[in-house]
Amino acid sequence: MALIAMSAIVKDYQMGETVVHALRDVDLTIDAGEFVAVWGPSGSGKTTLLNLMGVIDAPTQGTLLFAEQEVARLSDDQQTELRNRSVGFIFQGFNLIPVLSAMENVMLPLQIKGVSFKKASETAMQRLAEVGLDNLAHHRPDKMSGGQQQRVAIARALVTDPSLVIADEPTANLDSATARKIIALMRKLNEKENTTFIFSTHDQRLLDRVERLIRLEDGRITDRMIERRAD
Ligand SMILES: Nc1ncnc2c1ncn2[C@@H]1O[C@H](COP(=O)(O)OP(=O)(O)OP(=O)(O)O)[C@@H](O)[C@H]1O
Numbered sequence: 001m002a003l004i005a006m007s008a009i010v011k012d013y014q015m016g017e018t019v020v021h022a023l024r025d026v027d028l029t030i031d032a033g034e035f036v037a038v039w040g041p042s043g044s045g046k047t048t049l050l051n052l053m054g055v056i057d058a059p060t061q062g063t064l065l066f067a068e069q070e071v072a073r074l075s076d077d078q079q080t081e082l083r084n085r086s087v088g089f090i091f092q093g094f095n096l097i098p099v100l101s102a103m104e105n106v107m108l109p110l111q112i113k114g115v116s117f118k119k120a121s122e123t124a125m126q127r128l129a130e131v132g133l134d135n136l137a138h139h140r141p142d143k144m145s146g147g148q149q150q151r152v153a154i155a156r157a158l159v160t161d162p163s164l165v166i167a168d169e170p171t172a173n174l175d176s177a178t179a180r181k182i183i184a185l186m187r188k189l190n191e192k193e194n195t196t197f198i199f200s201t202h203d204q205r206l207l208d209r210v211e212r213l214i215r216l217e218d219g220r221i222t223d224r225m226i227e228r229r230a231d
């Protein structure tokens with residue numbers, strides 16, 4: 001089943017007098033259970049594309065279907081509900097809440113869903129352990145390295161067991177051993193739970209592990225579907 005179907009998607013940003021054409025006429029389908037990366041130079045539109053697929057932003061033109069529903073026809077509340085229910089987002093800049101500890105950051109998506117404090121803290125702690133950070137659970141993000149903050153952001157995105165994880169450069173700040181571990185964790189979720197993963201990345205360590213590469217240049221898809229060796 002197509003989890004995401006984009007047709008003739010255009011995204012323009014108005015910058016004062018000028019218009020930035022971030023995405024130009026993008027047609028793209030992502031099936032449930034894919035493990036796929038978007039790759040392209042800085043400014044090519046990767047983050048813009050991910051934000052549309054995660055229903056964080058709306059296209060200027062074109063049609064976006066999420067699980068066969070036309071997103072533009074949903075109300076703001078319905079879009080928020082869809083995001084909270086189905087999507088885990090790992091932002092390029094992490095977007096952690098600075099006044100909350102690592103554990104409180106990871107608990108938050110569960111609490112928003114109405115999970116009890118006890119259950120949320122247990123689940124958050126498990127996820128932090130999986131990314132190797134249970135020892136820093138009570139630290140605030142500003143006391144952590146970039147790589148540690150990135151791992152908190154990863155734990156937060158995975159904590160609700162979303163059917164779709166959108167990850168914007170999720171391994172950029174990680175050393176080799178940690179990157180390997182995190183990629184293996186995501187791959188395992190993909191294989192065991194059929195969780196769909198959509199990455200934006202320049203990281204060869206991650207590019208080598210994806211099943212499909214979508215190449216963006218100047219807001220357009222250039223080489224669609226270069227099949228890669230799956231292992
Ligand atoms: N909120 C915004 N307002 C105006 N222009 C924007 C905005 N967000 C992105 N852009 C512009 O849209 C284009 C695509 O940006 P985008 O962030 O999607 O690229 P990217 O491929 O993710 O780049 P990077 O590899 O540096 O993260 C760029 O020209 C960028 O300057």
Ligand SMILES: [Mg+2]
Pocket residue numbers: 046047048092168200
């Ligand atoms: Mg980006």
